[in-house]
Amino acid sequence: MKLTWSDVTPEAAYLSRRAFIAAGIAAVATPALGLGGKPSAFSTDEKPNSLQEITNYNNFYEFGTGKTDPAQNSGSLKTSPWSVQIDGLVDRPGSYGVEDLVPEAALEERIYRLRCVEAWSMVIPWLGVPLSGVLDKAGVQSGAKFVAFETLHDPEQMPGQRSRIIDWPYREGLRLDEAMHPLTILATGLYGRVLPNQNGAPIRLVVPWKYGFKSIKSIVRITLTDKQPPTSWQMLQPSEYGFYANVNPQVDHPRWSQATERRIGSGLFGGRQDTLMFNGYGEQVAGLYTGMDLAKNY
Numbered sequence: 001m002k003l004t005w006s007d008v009t010p011e012a013a014y015l016s017r018r019a020f021i022a023a024g025i026a027a028v029a030t031p032a033l034g035l036g037g038k039p040s041a042f043s044t045d046e047k048p049n050s051l052q053e054i055t056n057y058n059n060f061y062e063f064g065t066g067k068t069d070p071a072q073n074s075g076s077l078k079t080s081p082w083s084v085q086i087d088g089l090v091d092r093p094g095s096y097g098v099e100d101l102v103p104e105a106a107l108e109e110r111i112y113r114l115r116c117v118e119a120w121s122m123v124i125p126w127l128g129v130p131l132s133g134v135l136d137k138a139g140v141q142s143g144a145k146f147v148a149f150e151t152l153h154d155p156e157q158m159p160g161q162r163s164r165i166i167d168w169p170y171r172e173g174l175r176l177d178e179a180m181h182p183l184t185i186l187a188t189g190l191y192g193r194v195l196p197n198q199n200g201a202p203i204r205l206v207v208p209w210k211y212g213f214k215s216i217k218s219i220v221r222i223t224l225t226d227k228q229p230p231t232s233w234q235m236l237q238p239s240e241y242g243f244y245a246n247v248n249p250q251v252d253h254p255r256w257s258q259a260t261e262r263r264i265g266s267g268l269f270g271g272r273q274d275t276l277m278f279n280g281y282g283e284q285v286a287g288l289y290t291g292m293d294l295a296k297n298y
Ligand SMILES: Nc1nc2c(c(=O)[nH]1)N[C@H]1C(S)=C(S)[C@@H](COP(=O)(O)O)O[C@H]1N2
Pocket: 054, 057, 058, 059, 060, 061, 062, 114, 115, 116, 117, 151, 170, 198, 199, 200, 211, 212, 213, 214, 215, 216, 217, 218
């Protein structure tokens, strides 16, 4: 059965159908939007992870390196007002409010698999808009070849930034054709509500065929450039994390296999499942990499 918008909102009905306890709802203080996102043909019909799982098992090093740290520590992030600077090779550079970049009326529901490079995965019902439309608003110039993204850098609000594990701000990047692909979205919500802080509020990237670290959270800057931008995990350990980071079961991480993954919530005895090429989105995205050596360009 394919989930449609009416199946995922109101979220309380969704949760009760799956017999979730009240604690799962109370854990997230963001308001239910009750807004009408259009369901998308790109969505998977796999069962989404629970809100409880999606908001309590996170990677967001700005709030600590433990999986439950972001849920515990991200309350200090002030997500409104929030603007995103769009600059570089664009016709209309400037500071854009999130509500102008991603109007509520434009939101689409995208139920995507998320595959972390650490070999776990989830299914998340995002609300967002294609990044392509946002870039079109700014007017991409003909010389642009890449898009660079930056997360907020503010150790007052992001206590994890007091330790230097990463050369802050967290940075990511895409080739322009990857950025313009219809699967690539900027998300401002999930499960019919405003994005919880631990998931990258108020606005984050979602690129479902790449390892999760490409999907940068709490974005404050988007820069169009003619050069491949430096990205945080590649800067930290270039032999282990590449710029492309396409999910690929045939190219192992130097320290572990990428052939299988653990779906969060599958339980203590839930077996591992095979990891799919491009995280199962090969039909849509393989053409972006024709003729490229994907072992070399990991
Ligand atoms: N700014 C920032 N973005 C980030 C990260 C981070 O530490 N900081 N972690 C990445 C990693 S490794 C993953 S797997 C996903 C996790 O997204 P989720 O917590 O919403 O599931 O966010 C990515 N985006």
